[in-house]
């Protein structure tokens with residue numbers, strides 16, 4: 050009697066300790082994300098469904114994520130960091146917030162121009178989708194041929210026409226940096242001064258605000274990322290339809306270097322505790338299913354060859370020549386651009 054009771058206890062102990070490792074084995078991934086698009090929910094759920102890895106997500110804007118990573122240092126729980134724009138990837142890499150990884154899937158799938166420079170131990174970040182920085186104009190007030198190059202935005206014929214967000218915003222910093230790489234400083238700084246001289250109003254708001262300002266007649270030329278326009282094109286709201294009816298879009302520099310492209314991408318955090326799961330997640334973002342989410346959900350272009358796009362707004366924008374300046378080079382040129390902006394008074 051006594052003996053069997055002891056056996057029972059022993060069995061119970063065994064069962065409990067046996068269960069403990071199974072619990073500890075639940076795989077998790079701590080994700081810091083600056084992508085706050087509703088459609089991304091499906092992207093994460095699908096990953097958990099296929100891998101069993103649970104995702105803990107921290108959402109913040111890009112600047113917030115970078116300062117949080119810095120403040121947390123080695124204690125940071127972050128495994129994967131998702132950001133947008135070359136300027137920010139460059140900043141984070143320079144601040145030592147990422148770590149290089151090797152992955153045949155990522156190296157085969159993602160074009161060299163859309164990932165961090167090889168450190169010898171692999172790249173520190175990878176682009177998973179692209180967006181174009183386009184010009185939207187009032188189709189009644191502006192001739193297309195007056196705004197189909199970036200250079201013309203700084204020419205006198207466009208005086209009083211331009212609406213833009215802040216020059217220091219990463220989207221603009223990266224566009225200007227790409228032109229600096231392409232043109233050199235002698236041509237770039239006067240161009241920036243020309244844009245300032247052509248502004249219809251002081252920079253304010255985000256890209257969508259600039260498109261709306263064109264439709265409202267406050268200005269007639271706006272610089273915007275492509276997905277903001279695509280979002281308006283897909284909207285059912287009458288006021289958005291009215292905006293889309295009033296404007297047209299041009300992909301600049303089709304006869305030259307091509308339209309400026311930027312990325313949304315990801316990286317393994319410097320102090321990742323779940324490094325394998327982090328790499329697995331980045332590889333998942335390069336999969337056909339995830340690539341389709343980017344294109345169809347947030348109106349961005351997939352980067353992996355053969356990924357399918359099923360998006361009426363992207364179809365309507367058509368195909369175009371894309372700029373080929375490596376994203377890493379653009380990021381590295383942004384500090385010099387900021388100095389130019391300060392000199393020419395581009396706030």
Ligand code: FE
Nearest residue numbers: 133220256274
């Ligand atoms: Fe954006």
